[in-house]
Amino acid sequence: MPKVEINSKVCKACELCILNCPKGVLALGKESNPSGYHYVTVVNQDACIACKMCAIACPDAAIEIYK
Ligand code: SF4
């Protein structure tokens, strides 16, 4: 099963990964990182198909997908 890993420290909460995920795996969280952004969290890990659209869309390379 694929695993989505978010580097919460560098996420700027731009939501591009959320908009590009076809499976609704990601969402903005309630916690904020040291820069004050409500960084993205994985809300539906089991639905991930490892397409990497989120990782490609992220301008800050904050997402890694492990197969
Ligand atoms: S790899 Fe694809 S399905 Fe998985 S979280 Fe990223 S965009 Fe969504």
Ligand code: SF4
């Ligand atoms: S695309 Fe990257 S920086 Fe933007 S919300 Fe997603 S993980 Fe954060």
